[in-house]
Amino acid sequence: GQSLEQPSEVTAVEGAIVQINCTYQTSGFYGLSWYQQHDGGAPTFLSYNALDGLEETGRFSSFLSRSDSYGYLLLQELQMKDSASYFCAVPPYNTDKLIFGTGTRLQVFP
Amino acid sequence: DAGITQSPRHKVTETGTPVTLRCHQTENHRYMYWYRQDPGHGLRLIHYSYGVKDTDKGEVSDGYSVSRSKTEDFLLTLESATSSQTSVYFCAISETTGDPEKLFFGSGTQLSVL
Numbered sequence: 001g002q003s004l005e006q007p008s009e010v011t012a013v014e015g016a017i018v019q020i021n022c023t024y025q026t027s028g029f030y031g032l033s034w035y036q037q038h039d040g041g042a043p044t045f046l047s048y049n050a051l052d053g054l055e056e057t058g059r060f061s062s063f064l065s066r067s068d069s070y071g072y073l074l075l076q077e078l079q080m081k082d083s084a085s086y087f088c089a090v091p092p093y094n095t096d097k098l099i100f101g102t103g104t105r106l107q108v109f110p
Numbered sequence: 111d112a113g114i115t116q117s118p119r120h121k122v123t124e125t126g127t128p129v130t131l132r133c134h135q136t137e138n139h140r141y142m143y144w145y146r147q148d149p150g151h152g153l154r155l156i157h158y159s160y161g162v163k164d165t166d167k168g169e170v171s172d173g174y175s176v177s178r179s180k181t182e183d184f185l186l187t188l189e190s191a192t193s194s195q196t197s198v199y200f201c202a203i204s205e206t207t208g209d210p211e212k213l214f215f216g217s218g219t220q221l222s223v224l
Contacts, residue, residue: 008150033211042200042215043153050211087152091210096141096160097168098210100153 004088004101011107012078020073020104022088029090032064032071033098038084046073046086075106083108113137116201116216124224129188131219133201135181141204142184143213144168144176146197153200159184191223 004024012018022032031050035043049055049064049071061074075082088101113136123129133142143158145168155168157176165176173195177185188195198220202213 031211042217043213045212045214048211089153089211096166096204096210097155097158098143098213099155099169100145102150102152 004090004099006086006088006101006104008102009105009107011109013109014078014080016078017074017076018078018106020075020086020088020106022071022073022101024069024071024088024090024101026069026090026092026099028093030093031091032062033089033091034060034062034073035087035089035100036084037087037103043087078108080108080110082106114201114203114214114216116199116219118219119217120220122222122224123191125192126190129191129221129223131186131199131201131221133184133186133216135184135203137203137205138181139203139205140181140207141210142178143202143204143210144174144184144186145200145202145215146170146195147200147218148197156186156199191221193223195221196223197221 033048034046037043047062054063059076064071085103085105087103089098115134117132144156145153147153154170156174159165159178175187198218200218201216
């Protein structure tokens, strides 16, 4: 089966760096995705790691290590607008599905 | 904008009544998904479709059925709504066939079953 675990909540101040971890137990998957969701809004795609290592997109970076069953989303130079929920997700092998983690609520304070 | 419209946006219904939610897309994408979102559970897959009349179950399909008679429309039906089905329902599409890692979501439907 598949399960993805994330911390339920993370807090940080503007300008800081925060890391949101995702650990998983799954029988096999193609890669690791990250989504952002603001309160009352729809999830929006942030990034996808098809390979192990670090992927950087502006202030956001995402990391995957299959050997450690672990990934993270790194947010730098935090802004108030980064306050949202963040979800990791995996597409398991031999399926057309995307399975989501439980989500991490990030609160950024001034 | 992936051209996804969900209707209705909000609905209040009573236990035991049938409810149908609609997801409409304008760009002829093959894959469409229905998720529900509840506090503490994240997004859970209900059903998905990989073409007209081609559907499959997700993690939490009990109590739900789906239909896709046209490429652009994916319907989710609660045959007899229960209070446990109170949730926010999101439809999503995959722009790339066979690559579900990047989904585009509709605005959601808030369903309350009293």
